[in-house]
Amino acid sequence: MFFASDNAGPVHPQIMARLTQANEGHAMPYGKDAIMDEVRDAIRTAFEAPQAEVYLVATGTAANALALACYAKPWQTIFCSTTSHINEDECNAPEFYAGAAKLTVIETDDMMTPDALRRAIEKHPDGNVHGAQRGPVSITQVTERGSVHTLDEIRALTTVAKGYDLPVHLDGARFANALVALGCTPAEMTWKAGVDVVSFGGTKNGCMGVEAVVFFDPTKAWEFELRRKRGAHLFSKHRYLSAQMAGYMQDDLWMTMAQQANDSAAHLVAGLRAAGAAFLHQPDANMIFASWPRRIHQKLHDAGAKYYIWNGSLEGDDPEELLGARLVCDWSIGKPAIDQFLSHF
Amino acid sequence: MFFASDNAGPVHPQIMARLTQANEGHAMPYGKDAIMDEVRDAIRTAFEAPQAEVYLVATGTAANALALACYAKPWQTIFCSTTSHINEDECNAPEFYAGAAKLTVIETDDMMTPDALRRAIEKHPDGNVHGAQRGPVSITQVTERGSVHTLDEIRALTTVAKGYDLPVHLDGARFANALVALGCTPAEMTWKAGVDVVSFGGTKNGCMGVEAVVFFDPTKAWEFELRRKRGAHLFSKHRYLSAQMAGYMQDDLWMTMAQQANDSAAHLVAGLRAAGAAFLHQPDANMIFASWPRRIHQKLHDAGAKYYIWNGSLEGDDPEELLGARLVCDWSIGKPAIDQFLSHF
Amino acid sequence: MFFASDNAGPVHPQIMARLTQANEGHAMPYGKDAIMDEVRDAIRTAFEAPQAEVYLVATGTAANALALACYAKPWQTIFCSTTSHINEDECNAPEFYAGAAKLTVIETDDMMTPDALRRAIEKHPDGNVHGAQRGPVSITQVTERGSVHTLDEIRALTTVAKGYDLPVHLDGARFANALVALGCTPAEMTWKAGVDVVSFGGTKNGCMGVEAVVFFDPTKAWEFELRRKRGAHLFSKHRYLSAQMAGYMQDDLWMTMAQQANDSAAHLVAGLRAAGAAFLHQPDANMIFASWPRRIHQKLHDAGAKYYIWNGSLEGDDPEELLGARLVCDWSIGKPAIDQFLSHF
Amino acid sequence: MFFASDNAGPVHPQIMARLTQANEGHAMPYGKDAIMDEVRDAIRTAFEAPQAEVYLVATGTAANALALACYAKPWQTIFCSTTSHINEDECNAPEFYAGAAKLTVIETDDMMTPDALRRAIEKHPDGNVHGAQRGPVSITQVTERGSVHTLDEIRALTTVAKGYDLPVHLDGARFANALVALGCTPAEMTWKAGVDVVSFGGTKNGCMGVEAVVFFDPTKAWEFELRRKRGAHLFSKHRYLSAQMAGYMQDDLWMTMAQQANDSAAHLVAGLRAAGAAFLHQPDANMIFASWPRRIHQKLHDAGAKYYIWNGSLEGDDPEELLGARLVCDWSIGKPAIDQFLSHF
Incomplete structure (x- = not known):
């Protein structure tokens, strides 16, 4: 992840x-x-x-x-x-x-x-x-x-x-x-x-x-x-x-790998959208900016997912506060890792 | 070579x-x-x-x-x-x-x-x-x-x-x-x-x-x-x-490779010395500056040897004119290449 | 001027x-x-x-x-x-x-x-x-x-x-x-x-x-x-x-000269204010940003007044359009020059 | 001086x-x-x-x-x-x-x-x-x-x-x-x-x-x-x-002043030459490099002459040791100052 x-x-x-x-x-x-x-x-x-x-x-x-x-x-x-x-x-x-x-x-x-x-x-x-x-x-x-x-x-x-x-x-x-x-x-x-x-x-x-x-x-x-x-x-x-x-x-x-990365991102976008995440920018390629509640970030973090919290911080009292994330898919990331990631929502 | x-x-x-x-x-x-x-x-x-x-x-x-x-x-x-x-x-x-x-x-x-x-x-x-x-x-x-x-x-x-x-x-x-x-x-x-x-x-x-x-x-x-x-x-x-x-x-x-390179250079130095080459600098490690007649440079060049002529130029009338050379041995150069090189003297 | x-x-x-x-x-x-x-x-x-x-x-x-x-x-x-x-x-x-x-x-x-x-x-x-x-x-x-x-x-x-x-x-x-x-x-x-x-x-x-x-x-x-x-x-x-x-x-x-410059600017500000000019910034010292109609800029320009038009341009059809000016008073500018300037409003 | x-x-x-x-x-x-x-x-x-x-x-x-x-x-x-x-x-x-x-x-x-x-x-x-x-x-x-x-x-x-x-x-x-x-x-x-x-x-x-x-x-x-x-x-x-x-x-x-400076230098060169100074460089214009014994440098220094000791130092035991000097004449230096300088030789 x-x-x-x-x-x-x-x-x-x-x-x-x-x-x-x-x-x-x-x-x-x-x-x-x-x-x-x-x-x-x-x-x-x-x-x-x-x-x-x-x-x-x-x-x-x-x-x-x-x-x-x-x-x-x-x-x-x-x-x-x-x-x-x-x-x-x-x-x-x-x-x-x-x-x-x-x-x-x-x-x-x-x-x-x-x-x-x-x-x-x-x-x-x-x-x-x-x-x-x-x-x-x-x-x-x-x-x-x-x-x-x-x-x-x-x-x-x-x-x-x-x-x-x-x-x-x-x-x-x-x-x-x-x-x-x-x-x-x-x-x-x-x-x-x-x-x-x-x-x-x-x-x-x-x-x-x-x-x-x-x-x-x-x-x-x-x-x-x-x-x-x-x-x-x-x-x-x-x-x-x-x-x-x-x-x-x-x-x-070069194009094959880029297509793989973009496809992975599209799969991740679809999953995030289904899970109710809000998108901070239009995810056109292999990079996604989206936000969801702190408690889910916490679960992902505990499960070992690696990504940047874009604004805000994991620390905080309100479990429902929305925190932004930057997620980037490289050519090698596979559907299993994405599905595992999405399973925490 | x-x-x-x-x-x-x-x-x-x-x-x-x-x-x-x-x-x-x-x-x-x-x-x-x-x-x-x-x-x-x-x-x-x-x-x-x-x-x-x-x-x-x-x-x-x-x-x-x-x-x-x-x-x-x-x-x-x-x-x-x-x-x-x-x-x-x-x-x-x-x-x-x-x-x-x-x-x-x-x-x-x-x-x-x-x-x-x-x-x-x-x-x-x-x-x-x-x-x-x-x-x-x-x-x-x-x-x-x-x-x-x-x-x-x-x-x-x-x-x-x-x-x-x-x-x-x-x-x-x-x-x-x-x-x-x-x-x-x-x-x-x-x-x-x-x-x-x-x-x-x-x-x-x-x-x-x-x-x-x-x-x-x-x-x-x-x-x-x-x-x-x-x-x-x-x-x-x-x-x-x-x-x-x-x-x-x-x-x-790192030391093994350096030793190989230096040993190769020492082998080359010994051969050059035996062949009558003059040394422009003291060859302490894996780099040699030596000179020998143009006609031998020409033979080496024709045989595909790669090195820099340090002063002077292959072009020139006098076959006996001494031209300097810079020779560097890397870790991978083997005795056969050196002996082949020396065989042209 | x-x-x-x-x-x-x-x-x-x-x-x-x-x-x-x-x-x-x-x-x-x-x-x-x-x-x-x-x-x-x-x-x-x-x-x-x-x-x-x-x-x-x-x-x-x-x-x-x-x-x-x-x-x-x-x-x-x-x-x-x-x-x-x-x-x-x-x-x-x-x-x-x-x-x-x-x-x-x-x-x-x-x-x-x-x-x-x-x-x-x-x-x-x-x-x-x-x-x-x-x-x-x-x-x-x-x-x-x-x-x-x-x-x-x-x-x-x-x-x-x-x-x-x-x-x-x-x-x-x-x-x-x-x-x-x-x-x-x-x-x-x-x-x-x-x-x-x-x-x-x-x-x-x-x-x-x-x-x-x-x-x-x-x-x-x-x-x-x-x-x-x-x-x-x-x-x-x-x-x-x-x-x-x-x-x-x-x-x-140094302070005497600065006081002269600031006093001159204050005199000019008072005159501009009386003439209905609008101020683009607070004129606290010896520099003034103000605006007034193009036709007055034209008169000043014809009379030889020197200053920068800050936004807009003297060229233009509408004589009533407000154009900004930057006016700076140095220590040497005297009341006569200022009063002459103001006389064109 | x-x-x-x-x-x-x-x-x-x-x-x-x-x-x-x-x-x-x-x-x-x-x-x-x-x-x-x-x-x-x-x-x-x-x-x-x-x-x-x-x-x-x-x-x-x-x-x-x-x-x-x-x-x-x-x-x-x-x-x-x-x-x-x-x-x-x-x-x-x-x-x-x-x-x-x-x-x-x-x-x-x-x-x-x-x-x-x-x-x-x-x-x-x-x-x-x-x-x-x-x-x-x-x-x-x-x-x-x-x-x-x-x-x-x-x-x-x-x-x-x-x-x-x-x-x-x-x-x-x-x-x-x-x-x-x-x-x-x-x-x-x-x-x-x-x-x-x-x-x-x-x-x-x-x-x-x-x-x-x-x-x-x-x-x-x-x-x-x-x-x-x-x-x-x-x-x-x-x-x-x-x-x-x-x-x-x-x-x-500009040429008049340069001529004055060069003339002054020529006058000084002539005096130094007559006094037995040695010249370190050819004094072609208004700058002179010359050497003479330490004891004369000392006298000049005591009399208030200003110039750079070019090599060596005023300090030293041997009064006869030759020390170099750099002397530059500007447009305003007059013959009296030069003659005063030369009088210490």
Whole structure:
């Protein structure tokens, strides 16, 4: 009954197998390994983007911070939502990598709206040397509250950004979960919708620790390589990053795992709804925010269920008080664990 | 015949086995995994340092840059030798992590001497607001030229540093190779010799990508954790870093592998010496700098041998011109590959 | 009719006289001049703080950014209001000087409230490595909207900060204007109210370009000196900064000038009120936000009045539409200019 | 008898007069003052560079660090000599402003040679992601040891730089002293010799605190403005920077003062030579490095002469031991003070 995060699950056997297979003899270091060529091709094909530049790093924060740093000047501000990972969960890594750039946080409980984005941009008039200058827009898909932007919603945001000539970054730590939720293609969810660079997540979706940064604008390639090295994120034994990503892309494993995670979440949502839980956000993919009485949380806790109490605390006198929970399903969580979880309601 | 680097060899099966073993079910992320407790204990025991704080990162540059940043203020200068990895091979990562601190490079062909270190420190008088302030001293063991400081040599350097109240960092990307070369204990080569923090390498010595940072002064612990997260080097699926390091420490595998690498290098040195090669540096561990005529380089190259020409170039008219080579033996290189290499002389 | 800013007025003759007087022969550079000793004494006396450390820089942004950098670690966040100068008007200088720290902006139309400050701090739980860590609180007095915190209001904010052990910075670019508005002592408005470091402004109040940074906690002294030098803000011919500040402090000129500016503003407020203008913020000191019909703005503009239209634009069809204005009175603006301004209503 | 530095002398009366003249009524802030237009024209005319962009800051370190930051990427290295001000006397300001770029220091007792520069550049091979990348070359004219590059020497250095497509910065804190020493034009000593950006000093040569940054490549203009603001170096009451520079340029006062300083130094050199002093560097402009016996230093010290003992110390037993001295003549030092100084030999 582990629902604390999708970063706590095991690596898929197909990926483990690729690691073992890669572990033969010597291989050129620092991304010159042959498997990386395979990865580059696979991602270009998946994104229908033959010119795209593809790089691997080991953490999602590295992917986000390095990608943004290629677009945000130190005197600019990055536009993002309150709830974004880059704002709340990266301990100033984006600011660090972007040379002390600012984040302009658009207050929202989940997604930013095009209107709120426009207002935030307008507050930074062009050519005013005193304020932070306008920088890139960063969108999170799946959001940190578990909802998924429709293609129209993404396009509405990128249209605002492009109206000011601002580049757009997509934090896709859960890219695959969003993709299978929308049933669209990677191209449709990215460059066809106005996205310039994407953090394409693997770690939360069954890899060991690998994320791709995909630049649809290849002019940033060498700068990214230098920033990655300077940030100490260039792996000498790079083949083991490549092997993970190769295993992930092979036979669409990445989508298969995301589908499993989303299906598990849907099963859990259905059970929670039947049990009378209230939903705090729309559960579009593999992450659920819901609330139910303290006494049930207590039972779950006693039974060993792992998840975060989102607001409030287990301690408290009123057994009927509603407490929020964040539940995340990874690819490996099975129906039995979910049914066991639901049995305590 | 792969001698280009020890960062190009395979992972030892014992470490692969630990990764597979770790890949069961869910585990708490971000270093809260149970295997990390085992790693911490193993390293504290190995270093006879029960109070030491131990952290894992995935690259040697991250280990060095983060460790130094905990000791170097942005207005200070780090003292190191010309040939140090932090000066030549990290694309300004130490400067980046230390908030734009300077590196004062002590000109040398290999190790810095205590006298040269003292002169460099004295050039930065205490209390002079105009110049860079005195910061930590960084020593590399094994050096980037393949030689190993004796314990006396380390102590002579740390004694100079301590005379100015400066902390000492040891870049131990090849820590194990130096240790078995000296036949001393980890404590003797570090805190007993005046070292405050060590980058304890795993990647070059049979791991996939893991380095430990060991602080003998535990007061830096929380700062390191924040710097690691801010640098995007905190792994969510941390158990896979822990598992590598656990497998590495288990049954002294780390020393066994280093001994194999050093033995291979000694075999290669003996063969080169017999063949009349000249040595550019003292080959104390698993890295060799030697020179021989161009025509033999050409034969080796044609036969598929991989290594770096250190100075000069394969192109050239004179078949007898001596060209330098850097040869590195990793744990996995066997006598057959070495003998095959030597057969071309 | 110049009301665009108090940074556009002339230097007071008493200060010019001190500059001329200082311009005799040679003087030790970099703050070792004898006039600086006089300045230090004068400010310590004025603040009833014999242990305080006092430094001079030439711009308000330098004072704020350097002072905050001594208290904010790169992985922390500085708490401030939306309207603060450090957020809106310093082009990321605080972030730059604090090594890429974050600003957590408390949404407000003017001052932050203690409750809003507490909520913002609580959003950054202690010991959570993922988010920005809690850093200093920065208060602006006079606010950028022209209102003045009462001593109780300052104490309410510093009490919240101190409850979390957070240091407090006061941006006093218009310190004197606030002080005479409140009729209190410098000590009461700063360290007695819980402020740790203050940017004590001179430039906007009749100096040429000088601000003092006053640390009530002298342990930050040497760090500040290094940061000032590293930021290129240490003047070689420092005596000319000292002379300005000496002239400013002499015979309480600083308070005299502030009183003149505030009196001018009060005269202008009375006239605007009589003319039916609406006030957007409480005009407590020398800065006024008010609105009146476009046609009157047009008349003022044609007559050569200088001030910023705060929202809206002179262009527009409706002559009766209310447009906001920001009007600032400096020490030198006289009643004739104000009466001339008012004559257009 | 003040020879400690040319940053300790008074401001020329013509410049004081311009400050007084500028102190009338209100003026637009932040560089929009009318005097700045005059300054820009005067400098463009002096440099025969109608397209040049001209900015003012208050310190030489700000001029150098901001100018270099426009050309040096954070992953690059700036090439300079050991003795350069940016290396020895700016407390890591260049590194700070350039986002943690490195300085590659070319070992020399004074000027770098073209060969040494070429070797240093060659050590950073193009396209090697591991090392710092090649960045701008910075030349100091007058050097910090008092010698002046000939035009041929400058061109020889810039030719090396241009051969690698590297931009060239000239630290001209004593630009005027070099210019009158060479008897050439500003254009000949800068853009005609291959210099891209120059720190054009005023402070050491009779101003209060002002330096111009002159970009012969105007594409850097807006970036410089943003960097200047972000560095807290944009003056609100900018007219007082402009007035200094306007007074400095007027009727070639800058060259007149430099000629006075150089003439004074020549007089002092002649006297020292006659007195048997040995010269440590070629005294080409207004700065002298010479040595003489301790007992004479002692007499000078007792008589109140101010200058730096360059190596060695007044304390010591041997009255005949030679100690070095650094002597700097500013515009205001007169023959009487020099003759008084020489009378102690």
